[in-house]
Amino acid sequence: MEMIVASAVGVLTSAGVYLVLRLRAFPVILGLALLSYAVNVFLFAAGKLTTDMPPILSSYGAASYTDPLPQALVLTAIVISFGMTAVLVMVTLGAFLESDSDRIDLGRSENAPMPGDDGGEDAK
């Protein structure tokens, strides 16, 4: 089971990193989603992998238990990454509608003078 979980985390992470490096909006969103899945599984495994155990300390002898804290952490992480993905989609949509480009990197150097030199992006 350890092997399956570990390779799942590895595959999800590498796929996520690959997609993020594509630098186009849709692959990047998918890549960050995959990365957040990977980190959720990883956090879940951080408290040792056990099956069929209750998430509480048992008062009857030395029965084992599964660590409840990572489950709480994963829950928080899921909620946050869900919200962040929604924000990311909205920002991406806004950027795409404003600039007709879905590239993540700033193609034209933001340090260069504005075209025409009379710009006025903030003047409106």
Added chain:
Amino acid sequence: MSHWIIAPVILPALLAPIIGFVMRHDIRLARVFSLAGTLAVLTIALGLVVQAAGGDTEVYRLGDWPAPFGIVLVLDRLSALMVLLTAVLALIVLTHATATGWDARGRHFHALFQFQLMGICGAFLTGDIFNLFVFFEILLIASYGLMIHGGGRDRMRAGLQYVVINLAGSTLFLFALGVVYATTGTLNIADLAQKVPQIPLEEAALVRLAMMLLLVVFAVKAAVFPVQFWLPGAYSNAPAPVAALFAIMTKVGAYSIIRVHTTVFGPGAEATEGLAGDWLFPAAVVTVAIGAAGVLGARRLRPLIAFSVLGSMGTLMLAVAAFVPAALTAGLYYLVHSTFAAAALFLVADLVMAQRGGNDTLATRPAIAQNGLMAALFFAAAVAMAGMPPLSGFLGKLLVLDALRASGVIGWAWAAILVGSLVTIVGFARAGSALFWKSTALAAPGDGPDAPAPRPAGPLQVAPVVVTVGLLGALAVFAGPLAGYLEATSGQIFDRAGYVGAVLSTRGGS
């Protein structure tokens, strides 16, 4: 146990949704409440500094659960200082945004601003590393909204880049937390500070990995090489008051490195001691170099300021990377100074841009109406940022240089700071002469085809910049008392046993 410790988090958290829902159609009402709320946070922060100055580490147990099990907020000198710094900066920035009408160029500025304030104060006060992650996310999600406030093509694209890099950073943060929990079984900072030194050197591989991951995560926030590339694009495209507020955001990363990598992984922890400094120091040297080169090469004003912020973060990290109390004292002084210097530069740049028709290209243009005033303010802020006397930048850099004299890194550190300062001075002098000096030789405005003359900046619009420059002067004048407080602060940060004892002790619950 004082309930005031949680007030800087609760107050903006309650105010933000009220402003967002109830006052969304009335910008004046939102302004009044936002300013009043920030003023209240400032008052509370002053009280907290007075409370913390005594030297006690105060603990606030949420739900009154004892420390390693529940989440705690911890108030010590460093936290109190950072909260006060945030509150002062927030009030200045908010006044500027209100006076210049930036807050009316988009929706929900004040609600997002309050959420941002909540996240920053929470990150400074929390004593739990997972809670630190949560507050990071709060301040980030508010900063995404503020970053793209007002819209526009370049700003949206820069904002998208900023969101993506920070989401990747957050994922890395979670991976680091998973490793920390797997190796130590706790996420409470005090409990970590107790358990990490017990890890023997032979079993240290995983905890060293966790420490380096955390270092990378905080370096993303603090914009240290090699993860500094997002800063110039984000800061130079953000709305001016937001860019000024972001001056404290990089300091959140610096604060996290100081807190976690000193108290938990710092001196005394056999497994990880010295590792962070070995990596952070060269990175800081390169950061200073990139910042200085960027200042010299920038062709527009706001990227120039953004690169000077980068250089100042490098200088700060040079001091932090030594991981000795004397250097940390100097670093904390420079941290306070560089926050205000960066804010002053962004605010004055906004006033100059407003008068130049929204254009910040460093090219000779007809003189603006208030050339003398703007030039004086820009000159003062640039003097502070570049580190020339008489303002606090000079003292800050001098303290850092003096503190790094003792260690074996004097060559690289002195070369980086001195050469970097010289290049920064040249860059600012070039920018200032192009913007203000040469321009007076040209014809008066009015010859442009599309030129309704911009209104001169009113007293209320200039006041925040003047106050910030005044604060920089005050930092220099009162450097003695401040350095005394900061010396006690860094002593407290390096006092691992004191921190652990104060947080984990069972006494003193309410």
